[in-house]
Amino acid sequence: MASNVFISFRFSDGHAYKEDLARRFDRYSDTVDYSEDVDRSYMSDPTIQSYLYKKLKKSSVTIVLLTPNAINHKKDYFGRYSDWMYDEIRYSLENREWNRTNGLIAIYTSEAEKFLIEHTYVLLILITLETITTELKPYIC
Numbered sequence: 505m506a507s508n509v510f511i512s513f514r515f516s517d518g519h520a521y522k523e524d525l526a527r528r529f530d531r532y533s534d535t536v537d538y539s540e541d542v543d544r545s546y547m548s549d550p551t552i553q554s555y556l557y558k559k560l561k562k563s564s565v566t567i568v569l570l571t572p573n574a575i576n577h578k579k580d581y582f583g584r585y586s587d588w589m590y591d592e593i594r595y596s597l598e599n600r601e602w603n604r605t606n607g608l609i610a611i612y613t614s615e616a617e618k619f620l621i622e623h624t625y626v627l628l629i630l631i632t633l634e635t636i637t638t639e640l641k642p643y644i645c
Contacts, residue, residue, distance in 0.1 A: 507532075507534060507535045507536070507564065507565060508536045508538060508562055508563040508564045508565070509529060509535060509536065509537050509538065509539070509563060509564075509565050509566075509567060510537075510538045510539055510559055510560050510562075510563035510565070510566045510567070510592070510596070510606070511525055511526065511537070511539040511566075511567045511569060512539075512566055512567065512568045512569065512589050512592040512593060512596075513539075513568075513569040513571070513574065513589070514569075514571055514573040514574040514577070514589060515543055515545075516573050517571045517572060517573040517574075517615075518569045518571040518573070518574060518613075521569050521571065521613055522539060522541075522569060523541075525567070525569070525611075526539060526541075536562075538559040538560070538562050538563045539559070540556065540559065552588065553591065556588065556591070556592060556595075557595060560592060560595050560596055560603075560606070561602070561603050563596075563606060564604075564606055564607065565606055565607045565608075565609065566592065566593065566596035566606045566607070566608050566609070567609045567610075567611060568589070568592075568593060568608065568609070568610045568611070569611055569612075569613070570610055570611065570612040570613065570616045570620065571613050571615065571616050572613075572615050572616050572619055574589060574616070575616055575619040575620065576619060577589070577590075593608065596608055
């Protein structure tokens with residue numbers, strides 16, 4: 505049975521990490537990567553949301569790449585996170601009749617490590633990008 509993976513990342517500083525991780529998953533014929541690979545910031549929010557939700561619905565595991573910009577994202581004027589990563593995580597964890605809950609794994613980059621200690625209260629799984637092929641692959645089912 506194939507593993508269906510969606511990688512959530514901040515485009516500004518996480519795209520190269522996402523591409524590296526996707527290349528690592530390409531080594532396995534039983535892993536399907538449903539991640540975003542195009543900057544769609546020129547599209548309307550409802551169009552982007554529909555596109556992302558279709559991809560997330562096909563996945564069973566969401567991997568969140570924690571980069572400095574992903575950790576230090578700002579709230580909007582009303583105190584809400586106006587952010588696609590937040591939306592992707594929320595959607596991955598919602599259990600609906602037509603959308604089961606995904607497994608969620610956080611992977612931090614070496615540049616983000618110092619921010620995790622300052623800003624993280626509870627983090628269930630932290631895996632460095634370097635250990636992904638040896639330690640994470642057996643758990644993505």
